Amino acid sequence: MSKVVNSIREAVRLAGLKDGMTVSFHHHLRNGDYVLNMVMEEIAALGIRDLCVNASSLFDVHLPLTEHIRNGVVTNLISDYISGGIGRVLSTGILPNPIQFRTHGGRPFDISTGKTPIDVAFIAAPTADPMGNCSGKYGPSACGSLGYAFADAMYAKKVVVITDNLVPYPMQDFSISENYVDYVVTVDAIGNPKGIVSGTTKITRDPVGLVMAANAAKVIQASGLLKDGFSFQTGAGGATLAAAKFLKDIMLKEGIQGSFGLGGITGYMVDMLRSGCFRSLMDVQCFDLKAVESIREDPRHQEISALQYASPGSKSAVVDSLDVVLLGATEIDTDFNVNVHTDSNGYIMGGSGGHSDTSAGAKLSMIIAPMFRARLPIVTDRVSCISTPGRDIDVLVTQGGIAVNPKNGELTQRLKAAGLPIVDIQELKEKTERLTGKPAPVPKGDQVVAQVIGRNGDLLDQIYKPL
């Protein structure tokens, strides 16, 4: 038997894709991905309409999708994260139905239970063999982990692997195995390596960022969690990376060996692994070349599926064993609810990703953010969109003080005892507004353009078309 077919169009036809069905994509090729656009172009050319696209994330490279929406090829969208360029267009309400935002844990959970079934999954695979065993670790378009694609491969009715590096059967060290795969298609390129992985993100040199980072590291140190076996996830932003650097210094100085680093993995987490800060990295997605090289070469650097990473329905997920997570925010309110979905004018420019999964799982979830960005205060009375509920957020670190969620009385005492600048979040808001002035509220429109669905399936908030 052969699973290799000549073209994407043939694979779509053989998979039996029809009007009203659901197709899925994963986002490890990030802003360098060619696969979603190639597939949707073939689907549109076949005249198939009224599809639901379930994509773990969408980037600006996927702007052609908006044309398929305008033409009625796509009428429903499920995603965990939508970047600002395409988000702006989608915010204008071109879809007949609201976008369903899920989380990196909620998405695979809903796929696994059949709540959001997938008819045909398209797996962009940097290396594959003719039976569909595939991996992201090798090949000219290597992206490292394929973590988000596992649930799609396991639960979709039909699975199409698309690769630009077909190797003889059986390939070594595959991630997704042939037993899930129906068809294999070879194309010239699945992505642009420049957009797939970034170069090394520089640690911030901004003094405000460094103050926040130093304070964040001190909070972790004073929390009581920083001891042998410590586990940690951080984002790839300049300030969170700087916090990881300060944390690394403390761990090395005190001889603390952590158990694992989790997440989207950057070269910086690889450095922490190699210098002995962790025994292992658990990797659902690689952010840079150094992480890709590490997951390929170092057996301590392990690929995990999104189900294992964060699904609320797994018998256990790695986020449940997580001690500390460092996260960002576009807004946080005085109840500690966090917005990472919309910008200050209400346009979609992000999404939860793993934000609310890790916040829910981690013992200590910390937001690092400046008191204001471009005159807009970070702390508001009510965030314009609830991405992560305040009950799951423990600490906000800014350059103007550290606010602790009042539910954490003991933590507050520990941080105060360590001499850290603790401030009430309401006072922090007022202190910030004395510098910025009080922003006028931005009016919202009536049309719901997106629903934000929490990791457990509850409707957290709705995003309205900006006026």
Next chain:
Amino acid sequence: MDIKKRAAAGTMESSDAYVEIEPASQGVSLELESVVLNQFGEQIRQTVLSVLAQEGVENAKVRIIDRGALECVIRARVEAAVCRGREEA
């Protein structure tokens, strides 16, 4: 004293403002572009008008491209543009 020549101050960097001022004959006109127009547009206008009043500028055409500058920054940039427009700096 009125504005004698076209002058500018500031930059287009985030958290700064770029201010251009030029001579005019009939009062003050203000053109404002801002990344925080919805939240702070009116406050920025008031700030600019108050600096112009304080400086005794009665006739001028002012254009501001605001990148989210704090009020103190806007005041400083407008003052600097006025001084340059009067050939005082």
